[in-house]
Amino acid sequence: MYSPSNPTPTSTTTIGLALPQVGRVAGPAAIIEVAKAADRLGYSSVWAMDRLLAPVAPRTPYPASPDGELPDEQRIVLDPLGVLTLAAAVTERVRLGTGVLVAPWYAPALLARSLTTLDHISSGRLTVGLGLGWSVDEYEAVGVPQRRLGNHSEEILDVLEAIWTDEVVSYDGDRYHIASSTIIPKPVQNPRPPLLLAAYTPAGFDRIARRADGWMPAGLPVAAIAPMWATIRDLAAGHGREPDDMQLVVRANVKIFDEPLGNDRPSYWGSMDQVAEDIEATRSTGAKEIVIDVQSNAGSASELIDLTDGLLSPILASV
Numbered sequence: 001m002y003s004p005s006n007p008t009p010t011s012t013t014t015i016g017l018a019l020p021q022v023g024r025v026a027g028p029a030a031i032i033e034v035a036k037a038a039d040r041l042g043y044s045s046v047w048a049m050d051r052l053l054a055p056v057a058p059r060t061p062y063p064a065s066p067d068g069e070l071p072d073e074q075r076i077v078l079d080p081l082g083v084l085t086l087a088a089a090v091t092e093r094v095r096l097g098t099g100v101l102v103a104p105w106y107a108p109a110l111l112a113r114s115l116t117t118l119d120h121i122s123s124g125r126l127t128v129g130l131g132l133g134w135s136v137d138e139y140e141a142v143g144v145p146q147r148r149l150g151n152h153s154e155e156i157l158d159v160l161e162a163i164w165t166d167e168v169v170s171y172d173g174d175r176y177h178i179a180s181s182t183i184i185p186k187p188v189q190n191p192r193p194p195l196l197l198a199a200y201t202p203a204g205f206d207r208i209a210r211r212a213d214g215w216m217p218a219g220l221p222v223a224a225i226a227p228m229w230a231t232i233r234d235l236a237a238g239h240g241r242e243p244d245d246m247q248l249v250v251r252a253n254v255k256i257f258d259e260p261l262g263n264d265r266p267s268y269w270g271s272m273d274q275v276a277e278d279i280e281a282t283r284s285t286g287a288k289e290i291v292i293d294v295q296s297n298a299g300s301a302s303e304l305i306d307l308t309d310g311l312l313s314p315i316l317a318s319v
Helices: 028-041 080-089 108-121 136-141 149-165 202-211 222-238 272-283 301-317
Strands: 014-018 045-048 095-098 126-131 169-172 177-181 195-197 247-253 289-293
Touching: 014 028, 014 301, 028 045, 028 080, 028 301, 045 080, 045 289, 080 095, 080 108, 108 126, 108 149, 149 169, 149 177, 149 202, 195 202, 202 222, 222 247, 222 272, 247 272, 272 289, 272 301, 289 301
Parallel strands: 014 045, 014 289, 045 095, 095 126, 126 195, 247 289
Antiparallel strands: 169 177
16 A cells, blocks of 8 residues: 655655545545545545536637547536535544645635634644636636736735634735634634645736645646746746745546547556556655646546546555
8 A cells, every 4th residue: 555644755746645535436425524534544634626617519619628628527517615524523633735726716714714713623634725716607607807816816815814814814806805803713724724825827827936835736737737836936036035935736536548649648657567657757746745636547446536546556666
């Protein structure tokens, strides 16, 4: 059994697991089984993602698949905060991460309350990952305009920061207004839970460099991660921050095939050996953590753990 809590001499990269939240394996019993296994086996964290609907005729292609089609398993999705709350209740050690929430879908004052509650339920084990999403259909379904998302994101971060750190909270922005108030409790983690942002544009990279504790990419070729991460680190230094204090947490959305795929395959797609090579290559990008998601192949909670173990064992054996 691969032991993610005992990193090899050549790498300090830890391994997190995507909880069985989507597709045929999703359900409370599977979430409990995988969360407990992750806690017991030494994985560093468990994660849940955000997806709302699967349009019959989507107006926006899914950016993380080569054909723009939404993965079949994402047509069945449980709420990420509910999933993580259940996982928090049955674990003691692993961190719990949102990987990622589509931040503009949520009123930030309510989001702050939900995340603070989860940080308390987990005794300070929450990592907050936020992104901007991609689907116009989903934005319309929640009644939020999909425009000026950069400005919207800045306001959300402002509100979260104020609620989590200010004794008396007051905010007056373009979208959100909070009269001078006390909002208690504050998170267990001081001054707040670690904050990761998913971003893929120059403006987004600058926002990470200014405001976040790290970057959480998903759906990128492995070869693109290191140069983008170097850009974020350079920007952070330019803002007077210590780049080594920033975290790179990569989500690997795995799809395993019986036979090897060609050289044009997406990263983390292919045979077990090919995917294992991609995970090994991701370690060399400077990733602090790799979150492995095998929900597209797993038919049960135990199979999810076994598949992940199968991907990681050859990496351990090679060092």
